[in-house]
Amino acid sequence: MSTMTYAVRDSTTMVRRNLKHLLRYPSLTVTVIAMPVVFLLLFTYVFGGTMGAGLPGDLGSASGDPRADYLHYLTPAILVMTVVAVAQSTAILIAKDATEGIIDRFRTLPIARSAPLTGHALAAMVQTVLGVVVVLAVALALGYRSDASVAGWAGAVGTLLLMGWAVTWLCLALGLASGSVEAASNAPMPLILLPFLSSAFVPADSMPGPLGWFAEHQPFTPVIETLRACLDGTGPGSDAWWAVAWCVAISAVCFAWAVRAFGRARNG
Numbered sequence: 001m002s003t004m005t006y007a008v009r010d011s012t013t014m015v016r017r018n019l020k021h022l023l024r025y026p027s028l029t030v031t032v033i034a035m036p037v038v039f040l041l042l043f044t045y046v047f048g049g050t051m052g053a054g055l056p057g058d059l060g061s062a063s064g065d066p067r068a069d070y071l072h073y074l075t076p077a078i079l080v081m082t083v084v085a086v087a088q089s090t091a092i093l094i095a096k097d098a099t100e101g102i103i104d105r106f107r108t109l110p111i112a113r114s115a116p117l118t119g120h121a122l123a124a125m126v127q128t129v130l131g132v133v134v135v136l137a138v139a140l141a142l143g144y145r146s147d148a149s150v151a152g153w154a155g156a157v158g159t160l161l162l163m164g165w166a167v168t169w170l171c172l173a174l175g176l177a178s179g180s181v182e183a184a185s186n187a188p189m190p191l192i193l194l195p196f197l198s199s200a201f202v203p204a205d206s207m208p209g210p211l212g213w214f215a216e217h218q219p220f221t222p223v224i225e226t227l228r229a230c231l232d233g234t235g236p237g238s239d240a241w242w243a244v245a246w247c248v249a250i251s252a253v254c255f256a257w258a259v260r261a262f263g264r265a266r267n268g
Helices: 003-024 026-053 066-099 102-107 115-142 150-178 181-186 189-197 209-217 220-232 238-267
Strands: none
Touching (some): 003 026, 066 115, 066 150, 066 181, 102 115, 150 189, 189 209
């Protein structure tokens, strides 16, 4: 077999290993998915009436119900936060492997060096799909409706998967660089906070001065705006290009960082 065939086979084995861990300890998956669901309910029913009334006329679902309008505006952002929450749990899992000696065991096996990292990344993508489906189902139950075409849904799914791939590699690198499970659980915390400084909950142009500039130009805003446009059945314009560029750049840089950190962990 070729080197690529061995790598695919070994990566598949690692994916099965990680998925079995998720099935054996479902509480982690439940906790990860519960957080965005709580945010969705909190912002819809506690803040939605007031914040929906303050949305510009071209945003929301134009239903005349401020809470329904805000749910329409909010749901794409909560889907993005779901992807981030899953990636954050990946940092904990890879740090656990690194600190418990599992990586040293893998070093003694005749497997592709990339397989353990790839296995974690692909298992995280499976968990991401599950989380997005659950959160979207809750949003639909609350009254969210999309005007997306088949192409729009494909664009939305592609955007979420591309962003998930990028933040998963970032969290893998952070988990390996943290040195402990406790540190790894806190290292990705800015990823949870950054959406609050984007267009996730209010339009970026409603924020004052430098804060508005930062919200407009940070990675989460074009991703969220692209997702909104896809689900609304409109064209995302330049936001889509910026979203893809950010995701590809983050994936490339963090993949290299994770591989390097993994090599140090293996040699440690």
